Amino acid sequence: NAGVTQTPKFRILKIGQSMTLQCAQDMNHNYMYWYRQDPGMGLKLIYYSVGAGITDKGEVPNGYNVSRSTTEDFPLRLELAAPSQTSVYFCASSYSRHLGSGNTIYFGEGSWLTVV
Amino acid sequence: KQEVTQIPAALSVPEGENLVLNCSFTDSAIYNLQWFRQDPGKGLTSLLLIQSSQREQTSGRLNASLDKSSGRSTLYIAASQPGDSATYLCAVLVANAGGTSYGKLTFGQGTILTVHP
Numbered sequence: 347n348a349g350v351t352q353t354p355k356f357r358i359l360k361i362g363q364s365m366t367l368q369c370a371q372d373m374n375h376n377y378m379y380w381y382r383q384d385p386g387m388g389l390k391l392i393y394y395s396v397g398a399g400i401t402d403k404g405e406v407p408n409g410y411n412v413s414r415s416t417t418e419d420f421p422l423r424l425e426l427a428a429p430s431q432t433s434v435y436f437c438a439s440s441y442s443r444h445l446g447s448g449n450t451i452y453f454g455e456g457s458w459l460t461v462v
Numbered sequence: 463k464q465e466v467t468q469i470p471a472a473l474s475v476p477e478g479e480n481l482v483l484n485c486s487f488t489d490s491a492i493y494n495l496q497w498f499r500q501d502p503g504k505g506l507t508s509l510l511l512i513q514s515s516q517r518e519q520t521s522g523r524l525n526a527s528l529d530k531s532s533g534r535s536t537l538y539i540a541a542s543q544p545g546d547s548a549t550y551l552c553a554v555l556v557a558n559a560g561g562t563s564y565g566k567l568t569f570g571q572g573t574i575l576t577v578h579p
């Protein structure tokens with residue numbers, strides 16, 4: 347059972363380039379999330395999905411796009427990368443939105459992205 | 463808008479000490495509150511979760527309390543060990559008007575804990 351898997355682990359982008367961060371979970375979870383974490387800060391929600399074909403914006407969605415064509419995968423697309431997008435990106439998943447006992451949120455190990 | 467603040471930002475203690483990490487939130491309409499541990503280069507692991515109707519939760523040497531009316535939570539670590547060194551994050555799950563949640567966590571900035579031998 348791999349849990350939540352993110353790729354790549356590290357990436358350096360030039361300003362204006364585009365890329366996709368991949369996220370996959372094998373727990374048959376309905377809910378998936380993308381967070382970013384800037385140095386010394388907490389995590390902020392970028393986008394989330396409540397099931398295949400359904401996505402919605404979080405707190406900081408500008409400059410990103412997502413899709414959810416399958417239950418397992420939730421890729422995050424960065425268009426026209428900017429230095430402000432230098433951050434650590436975490437993907438997470440849960441069975442339902444009512445996080446609690448028996449319904450834990452699981453995080454991937456993160457993707458370190460630097461835009462230069 | 464919900465805001466979560468953690469104090470202190472960093473803490474360094476000798477092994478064996480009991481310690482307290484603090485978390486405060488501005489909106490008491492929460493569904494629950496979680497404490498996470500984050501190791502360098504790794505993701506987050508949930509340590510303790512307190513539902514809004516609960517006062518505290520315990521797991522081993524960890525005890526978390528919740529005072530929803532004052533917007534505060536504390537994480538108490540007893541007899542600290544070097545293996546406890548990590549960043550500890552507090553996060554609240556905001557409740558919606560129906561009393562359930564949207565599943566979106568609001569995080570504090572974390573407390574970096576170092577326990578030295």
